Amino acid sequence: MKRALRWVLLAALAPAAALGLVLGSATPVFAHGERAQDAFARMQTVGWWGVNFSKTTVQQGDTVTITGTAKILETWPNNLSNGNPDVCYLTVVEPGAQFVLKDRVINGVETPQSFFCHKGGIYNFKLTLAGRSPGTWHVHPGLAVRESGTIIGPGQWIRVTPSPTGFANLITLLNGQTIDLESYGQWFVVGFSILTFILGLAWMIKWTWSKPTVTRLAVSNQLPLNQDGGEAVGLITKRDHVQSAVIAGLTALLLVLGLVYQQVAYRNTLPPQSDWIQVPSVAPPQQLASVQAVNATWDGVSHVMTLSVRVHNTSGTPVQVASFRPAYLTFWNPAVGVPKTGPYDYEMRLSTEGTVAPGHTQTINLTLPGTVLETEKLIPVGKADMAIGGLVEVRGASGVRNFDTVSTALNIVRL
Numbered sequence: 001m002k003r004a005l006r007w008v009l010l011a012a013l014a015p016a017a018a019l020g021l022v023l024g025s026a027t028p029v030f031a032h033g034e035r036a037q038d039a040f041a042r043m044q045t046v047g048w049w050g051v052n053f054s055k056t057t058v059q060q061g062d063t064v065t066i067t068g069t070a071k072i073l074e075t076w077p078n079n080l081s082n083g084n085p086d087v088c089y090l091t092v093v094e095p096g097a098q099f100v101l102k103d104r105v106i107n108g109v110e111t112p113q114s115f116f117c118h119k120g121g122i123y124n125f126k127l128t129l130a131g132r133s134p135g136t137w138h139v140h141p142g143l144a145v146r147e148s149g150t151i152i153g154p155g156q157w158i159r160v161t162p163s164p165t166g167f168a169n170l171i172t173l174l175n176g177q178t179i180d181l182e183s184y185g186q187w188f189v190v191g192f193s194i195l196t197f198i199l200g201l202a203w204m205i206k207w208t209w210s211k212p213t214v215t216r217l218a219v220s221n222q223l224p225l226n227q228d229g230g231e232a233v234g235l236i237t238k239r240d241h242v243q244s245a246v247i248a249g250l251t252a253l254l255l256v257l258g259l260v261y262q263q264v265a266y267r268n269t270l271p272p273q274s275d276w277i278q279v280p281s282v283a284p285p286q287q288l289a290s291v292q293a294v295n296a297t298w299d300g301v302s303h304v305m306t307l308s309v310r311v312h313n314t315s316g317t318p319v320q321v322a323s324f325r326p327a328y329l330t331f332w333n334p335a336v337g338v339p340k341t342g343p344y345d346y347e348m349r350l351s352t353e354g355t356v357a358p359g360h361t362q363t364i365n366l367t368l369p370g371t372v373l374e375t376e377k378l379i380p381v382g383k384a385d386m387a388i389g390g391l392v393e394v395r396g397a398s399g400v401r402n403f404d405t406v407s408t409a410l411n412i413v414r415l
Contacts (some may be wrong), residue, residue, distance in 0.1 A: 303370035321354035326390035
């Protein structure tokens with residue numbers, strides 16, 4: 001008995017001790033794991049541009065809108081979704097349920113669920129969020145792709161201030177009743193969870209307290225399972241069978257009662273929706289030029305990455321390379337100005353001003369600050385896929401913008 005009590009006390013104290021160690025050594029987290037994703041999984045999967053947050057401070061219940069464009073790149077790797085992304089879900093990545101997603105529009109269509117997607121697809125989105133919990137939270141748009149996970153876009157700190165009336169998430173049911181999803185049916189959910197927890201706890205205590213399944217595992221392994229009477233007593237007796245059957249029966253009864261209650265109390269219901277939406281395609285802009293990656297080098301001593309691109313102007317007016325966008329970063333050409341300044345915007349150096357005359361082809365070297373790429377872990381040195389990619393933005397005199405996907409192997413100059 002004393003031995004069993006010691007094991008139970010250790011089992012009870014272990015989670016508390018582990019939690020204390022975690023809290024004692026914890027450091028603030030300012031991102032959502034985008035740097036943990038492999039470089040190729042960010043640079044060759046989804047490109048982002050024009051992402052904008054309408055507000056950086058909202059009161060509980062007030063809304064903030066995230067707009068922008070996500071493109072599934074033609075360089076999508078073969079080892080993700082078998083090289084064929086087909087079903088996507090546009091979501092919001094934030095630290096817990098601090099916001100409520102109220103509305104989602106993709107390419108002008110309401111999209112409350114998953115949608116069909118494809119390589120080369122361009123998706124203009126609008127996400128409407130309502131502030132739920134007071135605090136300052138880091139929020140990203142994200143594109144979840146079946147069998148690949150979520151590719152995270154640019155983020156923004158948003159501060160939610162308290163409201164005198166708190167937060168309410170009101171919706172109208174089919175019967176015309178207005179309810180608050182924050183508290184509706186809370187007693188039933190909590191009560192049902194407590195009952196199922198008690199049953200699960202009873203099952204666990206039954207097979208760890210009265211039986212040496214854990215505290216004396218070596219003995220348990222030597223005992224036969226089912227045997228009653230005589231000198232040979234098995235691990236599982238007839239009484240154990242009866243007690244286990246009672247716990248299993250109560251669990252089944254609880255589920256049946258819950259189902260009956262749901263059918264009686266809520267007659268007007270909608271079945272879970274399993275359809276996927278086909279959003280309309282975006283009409284491509286006028287093709288100004290073709291862009292192809294020629295070479296990429298990394299100098300680990302000077303911390304500089306150089307990407308060479310060949311630009312062929314197919315329009316009748318000059319075009320200019322405006323930016324290079326790997327993953328959620330943007331490197332601007334200083335010659336066109338820096339139209340946006342944020343945590344993901346940086347300048348790059350070009351071997352020329354980036355202007356290409358009509359009908360001409362020019363190779364331009366884009367020099368990127370390696371320290372930024374190192375911080376964001378976007379240098380695939382020592383990885384299985386040593387390639388870089390992203391979107392090259394080309395602008396015409398009339399304001400037309402092209403976003404061409406480029407990708408090339410990375411050559412190491414010095415380490």
